[in-house]
Amino acid sequence: DSKFLLRYVFQLSVHTIWLERNGRRHGTVNRSPSFLIKFIDKQVRNRISSLRGRGGTTFNKTMVVWFSTRD
Template identity: 30%
Template sequence: MGEKCLSSGPVMLYLHADVSFVVHIHERKKALNDDYIQFEATSNAFEHEESSYLVKEDRDHLFLRCEVSQHLWAMIIRRLGYRTLPFHSWDVFSDWLGSKDSICPTTLRRLVAQAGIYSLWHERNNRLHNNISSSSEVIFKLLDRRIRDAILARRNRKKFKNLLAKWLTFA
C-alpha cells in the first residue's frame, strides 16, 4: 500500500517572491506532525480499494514524499534546469530556497516553491473534500499557468524581468 497525501488546517497563499507562505507552513511543523485525520476515500481518488484510512500527516510527507508530490517536484526541478531533486526533507528544502546558485534565480525558486506547495495543498483539499483527483501532469499544467501569470503580473519589476524566459528555458 502506498502512502496517502493529506493534511489539515487553514493555509494562506501569497503568490509573490517572498517566503511568507513557506514560513507559515514551516511554523506549523509541530501541529502537522500531531494531526490525524480519518477520512473516506474512493478507489478512484487514491487508487486503493479500501474505503477508509487513518493517516498520520506531516509536512514532509504531504509536500515532499507522497507519490503525487514527488512526481510534481521532479517535473518542477527539470523545468528549473536541475538534474536531480536537491532536497529530501523540509529543512533541506528551506535551505535550497535561500541558497544562491548559477542554475536558477532565487526569486524564481521561491515563486515556484510557493506555487508548488499551493498546488499540492489544493490537490489535497480536492481529494479530501470533493473526491476529485488529478494527475501530476494536470497539476503541473495548472502550476505552470500560475507561475506564468505571477511573473507576467510583475514583469516590470527588476527581479522579474527575465524570469519568464528562465522558466521556459527547459520547457
C-alpha cells in the same frame, strides 16, 4: 531573479499539492499530475507576466529562466 522564481515555484507547488490533498479528502474530483503541472506552469507564467507592469528587466530575465527550465 532566479531566487524569486525558485521561491515562488516552491510556494506555488506546495499550495497546489495542499489544495489537491484537501480536495481528495473532501470528495472533489481528483486532478491528474499532468494537469497539476500545467496549472503550476500557467500560474508561474501569469505571475511573471504581472511583473511587466513594474518596469525594469526583471520580467524578461525571469521569463527566460522559467522557459529554459521547461521541456
